Amino acid sequence: MTSDPAPLYAAHLATMQLRAETALERGGFEHLVIPSGTVHYQLFDDRDYPYAVNPHFKAWVPLTRNPGSWLVVTPGRRPRLVYLQPFDYWHVVPEAPSGYWPEHFDLVVIRQPEEASRHLPPDAARCAILGEAQSALGRYGAFKPNNPQPVLDYLDYHRGFKTSYEIEMLRQATxxxxxxxxxAERAFRAGASEFGIHLAYCQAVGQDSTELPYNNIVALNAHGAVLHYTERDRLPPRPVHSFLIDAGASFGGYACDITRTYAADAGSEFQQLIDAVDAVQQRLSAGFVAGRDYRDLHLQAxxxxxxxxxxxxxxRISAESAVESGVSAKFFPHGLGHGIGLQVHDVAGFAESDRGGSIAPPDGHPHLRLTRKLEPGMVVTNEPGVYFAELLLEELRGGPHANDVDWERIDAFRPCGGIRIxxxxxxxxADPVNLTREAFAG
Structure with missing residues (x-):
């Protein structure tokens, strides 16, 4: 299924402008000003870190590789894009804006970053400026981000509700x-190393590590029990038991987040365990409906x-006893999921309202990243997992519930690491739309 977000962009922009107007009113400002961000250099060196665009900037325009640009939103006016297209023979110069979106902006092209100041509102005190401190512009850095909390509270909260345009961008990323x-699965079946699988993934996606939305997790065998494993061994283990990959892709500034787990032997007990976790994941997915408290879904998981x-x-104990005693958390130590969109872990997962406040996770579950009720337009992940992590198992063995598990069964699964779907x-x-399963079925 191939989608085209272009026809949906004008309505998206209208929604963004309405949100900006309300946010400015909340904060008592006249203008919303958003720098795209700047390049950071390593200490004592002239090497730059990979550039990461300001997410508030790419929410308006599908630009992700344009440091030094600025966006100005003033109620009642067309938004202004100050677009840096420098004279630079050291690097590739960004092309002139083109496609479906530039016609919606008053476009100003500048050649030096400092030129942006003459195209920004004259009084920085009347502006809500969202960005990092390094984006400060003007003499003595007078035009610098202030990130007013009432403005951020409103924009971040409503960013949880994706427009139709954003959902199509997420579909393309997926x-x-x-x-x-x-x-990646083909490379695994062919006997590749973690590093080799990672390269095969990047090649197929058409993005290198700095363009991906997060650092790929490519884990063979027991490495699958390390939740954020990113070492990528250059040689495959012998023998190979299992493969866990948590890897995403980007499209126009939006991210997907997908995890799959495979057994080397399709007839193994570990494959049966994968199938059982996958069945749980699909049952949970059916419950991602409007009005459902995400905390309840986490506890159900x-x-x-x-x-x-x-x-x-x-x-050796009942499921209810395992959850109540905390034993289940030794095998499932992270949250069920999180919001996703412009960022992999999208903002305002704990937001009580668009005026601030926080909704705490359930007692004993500190790593849950989303505690809001689900509402139409939200895009969230569903990622239950079962792991045989050495540190957590040692805690279990040394605690009061050591006899509640069968250690021989644990030892049988330990070489396979873990499972996440x-x-x-x-x-x-109505019914939830699973972008990931939709793409795998296509």
Missing amino acids: QRGVRGHRA HLELAGVLRDSGVL EDDIVVTD
């Missing part, structure tokens, strides 16, 4: 990510995964 995942561990012989899901007025 299609790229699925291409990479298919290539713990209960169902504990049931899987009980059925596989790992747990992750999809990106759109909450609607």
